[in-house]
Amino acid sequence: MGAVFHRRRYFAPFPRGLSMVVRAVVLDIEGTIAPIAFVRDILFPYARKHLADFLADHGDEPAVASEIAAVRQAAPGMDVTKALLGWMDLDLKIPPLKALQGMIWQTGYDRGELRGRIYPDVPPCLRAWRERGLALYIYSSGSVPAQRLLLGHSDAGDLCPLFSGFFDSKIGAKREAASYQAIAAQIGVDASDCLFLSDVEAELDAARRAGWRAAQVVRENDGTVGSTRFPNCAILPDADALLESWNT
Numbered sequence: 614m615g616a617v618f619h620r621r622r623y624f625a626p627f628p629r630g631l632s633m634v635v636r637a638v639v640l641d642i643e644g645t646i647a648p649i650a651f652v653r654d655i656l657f658p659y660a661r662k663h664l665a666d667f668l669a670d671h672g673d674e675p676a677v678a679s680e681i682a683a684v685r686q687a688a689p690g691m692d693v694t695k696a697l698l699g700w701m702d703l704d705l706k707i708p709p710l711k712a713l714q715g716m717i718w719q720t721g722y723d724r725g726e727l728r729g730r731i732y733p734d735v736p737p738c739l740r741a742w743r744e745r746g747l748a749l750y751i752y753s754s755g756s757v758p759a760q761r762l763l764l765g766h767s768d769a770g771d772l773c774p775l776f777s778g779f780f781d782s783k784i785g786a787k788r789e790a791a792s793y794q795a796i797a798a799q800i801g802v803d804a805s806d807c808l809f810l811s812d813v814e815a816e817l818d819a820a821r822r823a824g825w826r827a828a829q830v831v832r833e834n835d836g837t838v839g840s841t842r843f844p845n846c847a848i849l850p851d852a853d854a855l856l857e858s859w860n861t
């Protein structure tokens with residue numbers, strides 16, 4: 614009797630439902646859950662094409678005017694539209710440019726001219742993970758408002774409710790371990806219980822240096838070259854086998 618009681622107490626901290634080691638899955642967007650071509654060939658050209666009209670139509674609105682003022686400060690004496698187009702050509706991540714691109718995309722999504730392209734294997738997989746108690750997060754270099762637009766107006770509907778939080782480069786660069794330490798601290802999950810999924814090996818290296826688990830999503834469509842140092846997933850559900858193997 615005493616022995617049974619003792620054994621029960623011993624097993625009590627490991628109930629079946631909580632046996633999974635990974636508790637949080639953090640996902641990159643481009644090349645991981647969305648085709649790189651969507652951002653490169655649809656989103657960025659859309660912002661470029663509509664920039665001049667957007668500034669003419671909305672330049673007097675306070676939110677837009679303050680970004681225009683920030684452009685003038687960063688590029689003194691330059692024509693605002695020309696300065697922004699030049700930054701776009703160089704793919705510079707200058708805050709007022711990112712803010713204005715986000716506003717232009719917002720109008721595009723609102724008008725139904727833009728719709729976020731998400732790989733079809735992603736939504737059912739994310740729903741299944743949520744049902745199993747995993748917390749889901751996004752960590753992308755695109756701004757959090759841009760992330761919410763893409764996921765909120767996706768071709769699979771509004772995917773934002775599936776996520777417990779969103780991170781962008783404000784928390785740190787994706788190739789630095791400190792960023793992943795900061796994310797783990799913020800979501801309150803031990804580093805070893807966090808899984809990062811991305812197509813870029815250098816980002817996975819940074820996550821691993823922070824003590825995270827990491828796997829590479831290798832989308833044939835994006836031309837991703839598979840790493841030999843990380844488990845490869847051709848589609849998101851391939852990570853299920855990894856999650857299972859990491860069970861305690």
Ligand SMILES: [Mg+2]
Nearest residue numbers: 641643644812
């Ligand atoms: Mg990526």
